[in-house]
Amino acid sequence: MNILLTGATGYIGQRLLPLLVAAGHHVVCLVRDARRFEFPEGLRANISVAEGDLLRPDSLTDLPRTIDAAYYLVHSMSGHDKDFYRLEQESARNFVGYLNGTGCRQVIYLSGIANDRALSVHLRSRKAVEKVLGQAATARLTVLRASIIIGSGSASFEIIRDLVEKLPVMVTPRWLNSRCQPIGIRDVMHYLLQVLDNPAARGRSFDIGGPDVLTYRQMLLGLAEARGLRRYIITVPVLTPRLSSWWLYLVTSTTFSLAQSLVESLRNDTVADPARSIAAVVPHPCMSYAAAVRLAFQRIEQNEVVSSWSDALSSGVMKKHLMDHIQIPRYGLLQDRQTLRFTRPPQQVLQNVWSIGGERGWYKVDWLWRIRGLLDKLAGGVGLRRGRRSPTDLRAGDPLDFWRVLVADRAGGRLLLYAEMKLPGEAWLQFQVRPNDDGSHTLEQLAAFRPHGLAGRLYWYSLVPFHFIIFKGMIENIVQYDEPTASPGRTAGSGPAVSSPVRLS
Helix, strand or coil: CEEEEECCCCHHHHHHHHHHHHCCCEEEEEECCHHHCCCCHHHHHHEEEEECCCCCHHHHCCCCCCCCEEEECCCCCCCCHHHHHHHHHHHHHHHHHHHCCCCCCEEEEEEECCCCCCCCHHHHHHHHHHHHHHHHCCCEEEEEEECCEECCCCHHHHHHHHHHHHCCEEEECHHHHCEECCEEHHHHHHHHHHCCCCHHHCCEEEEECCCCCEEHHHHHHHHHHHCCCCCEEEECCCCCHHHHHHHHHHHCCCCHHHHHHHHHHHCCCECCCHHHECCCCCCCCCCCHHHHHHHHHHHHHCCCCCCCHHHCHHHCCCCCCHHHHCCCCCCCCEEEEEEEEECCCHHHHHHHHHCCECCCECCCCHHHHHHHHHHHHHCCCCCCCCCECCCCCCCCCCEECCEEEEEEECCCCEEEEEECCCCCEEEEEEEEEEECCCCCEEEEEEEEEEECHHHHHHHHHHHHHHHHHHHHHHHHHHHHCCCCCCCCCCCHHHCCCCCCCCCCC
């Protein structure tokens, strides 16, 4: 079958794509910018990449017209209120307008459980999108409604993990007593595959969930138990939704808009309705919440996180055309350029470059980077807490603390990052390893800033003394750093046990 996959760069789409290919389908991936879409080379023969923006109908006119089924995985948790509500429906209508000219027989939409009467704006938006897809599309619609999805890299899991691992005592709002029915990401993938081309699933809506109905309080304590941590939760009635959003935003890796959307939605119970059960159509024993948590941590410890919620551009400040910044401008820049020759194997230095940020840190005065991240959070930015998808692997489009990876050319020895922190201008950070005639190599480290007006220039020059400390020490430590040997019992998620003679101060 020819399958159209929207949201191919998102958390669900990146996991579903190889499964569809493995099932023998040809997948057309609809993305807004093909330059930031990377996939395993082994999938290339079974994938087509099509560029289009569902909010711009004119960009959809040249898309493929031979489509048998489509997955609609376009969600936004970053918009808010009326504009968000309208844009989600407009996107769905444009999608249907294109799809009705393709001969598509089935549309599969992953939505949210929405059985309460007084729904949040985001859950109401999900239902409105269902209505557009169901009434306007000539293809039969299959809706899978899920509650909290538990898996390595999912927004819900990472927020719960942040809270539990960072706060021995949590002062929380009353919504912590709302009930939900969490489901493991592996079970979501199973249902998404099994309803495809399934006659019994066409034209129907299903609630999917695991075997446990839990409050959010029970989920926090359950994850704490899985990590061997003792945690105390105090629930208070005085935290308004806005205060709760700020609390969640400052403590976890989420963005403020995502925190605001989550807090609003968490006021609703999201428990599956037995009348909407999928069991008769796709019999499947879902894993428990505890099992899903254990599996997620296994993937993290084995460095096998396939995708993360922060992969989406909406997790940063840039919404579109990220790759337009792939070339550092030649003029109007303020720069700090450092170079260092070295004789050790270049792959060792490249590995250090590819491991920058996250648990490894930034190789010099990490406390200054953390302060910058905290200031960014307080200013409404992304901060440092997004971390990175993998401790050793980078690909174009990955988040990297408060940067976004534009180029990750390991063979060419080049890594280019673009800043997503709050700035009075635009910033790039580039690392490049080049060979010399005498058999040695040179690492070039370039920090480039394009200021916006006087504020931008004042910002750059106020940081020049810190740049002298940070950037000179950073390139030296990148070249000299030796990967430590893991001590017994150490896991990949526990941070580096630095045994190197290099001081990562």
